[in-house]
Amino acid sequence: MKRFLRRAVLTLGVLALALGVLLLIGLREVPVPERARFAIDLGALRALAGPEDALPERARADLVGQSFFPEFIGIAGGGAARMPLGFYVWQFVYSDGTHAIIDAVHSKASHPTLTGAYHDDAWQRQERAVGAASVMVVTHEHNDHLGGFTESTHFERLGAKLKLNAAQRGRPRAGGVARDLKGEATLESGPEGSLHKVAPGVVAISAPGHTPGTQMLYVRLKSGREFLLIGDIAWQGTALERVRNRPKLPTWILGEDSLAVAHQLRAILDFKKANPSIDVVVSHDIGQMEARFATGRVTRGLE
Known part of the structure; x- marks a missing residue:
């Protein structure tokens, strides 16, 4: 014994x-380097976005769901406090009433795998907007960004209006959509940092790393307001403030290229410093989104 x-x-x-x-x-973590291996060129983005009269007029967004996990999972060196996550759909409206949708959120049926509230009214607004959209695009192929399109009742009619690069039609290691999306790409992609026009005022910047199909999305409005939606390259604004990557544990689970993400963080930080008027949007930061709604930079709810 x-x-x-x-x-x-x-x-x-x-x-x-x-x-x-x-x-x-x-x-x-894989630390953020002092110098990035590529740069984000604002002049090139503005040129590719197109003439002012073709640009979208209004930026809108809606909170469809919420979740949380410990900060140390999302930011290397973080504490044990809960880090809230918001799942947002974006809408950019043109003068003729048409609109582009970026990152449609997964359905309620997919949400039980996450802990937190789900807003049915926001899902219904998203569904109407997806059905009427002239163009749709995602920062990457995880379900909380692509699932609102693939789980939509309108999916079979979206066709080429849903702009997916070749890698976004594949399955990431974790967190992908249930639907098989094999087929021809409807959006060009290229080497890290390459630019690809999506629609008037909307330009994709190839940035594989968080997933193979990850891209940043630059949007310019007629008013001159500009956004850089960086998807999940960072989950919270504090990651940029602290200059910290995700820790290795979640990157192993997700199959991330941590070195690529580290260089992208540096490129974003350099771009943000050189262009402080550009609104850099991390996907899941509720506090930052509430500030945008409060100041009127972005309107709450979809048209």
């Missing part, structure tokens, strides 16, 4: 040590 207890204690000790080592390694 004593021998059994000694073995049990030894086994538990070894397991605890192994778990500790795993956590120690898993909570480290």
Whole structure:
């Protein structure tokens, strides 16, 4: 009996040590470098966005769902406090009444895998907007950004209006949509940092890393207001403020290229510093979105 207890204690000790080592390694990060391997060119983005009279007039967004996880999962060096996450759909409205949708949120049926509120009224607004959209595009192929299109009752009629690059039609390691999207790309992509026009005023910047199909989306309004939607390159604005990547544990689970994400963070920080008037949008930061609604930079709810 004593021998059994000694073995049990030894086994538990070894397991605890192994778990500790795993956590120690898993909570480290690939650090953000001092220099990025590519740069974001605002002049080129503005030129590709097109003439002023063709640009969208209004920016709108809606909070469809919410969740949370510990800060140390989302930001290397973070604490144990809950980090709230918001799932937002974006709408950019043109003068002729047509509109573009960016990042439509998954349905309520997909939400139980997450912990947090789901807003049925916002889903209904998103459904109407998706059905009437002239163009749709996503920052990447995870379900909380693409699922609102693939789970929509309008999906079969979206056709080429849903702009997906080749990698976005594949399945990421985790978090992808249930629907098979195999087929021809409806949006060009290229090397990291390359630019691809989506619609008047909307330009994609190829940025594989968080997923193979990740891209940033630049949007310019007639008023001169400009946005850079960076998707999930960072989950919270504090990651940019602290200049911190995600820790290795979630990047292993997601299949991220952490080095690519680190260079993209540096490129975004350099772009933000050089162009402070550009609104850099991280996908899930509720506090930052509430500030946009409060100041009128973005209107709450979809048309």
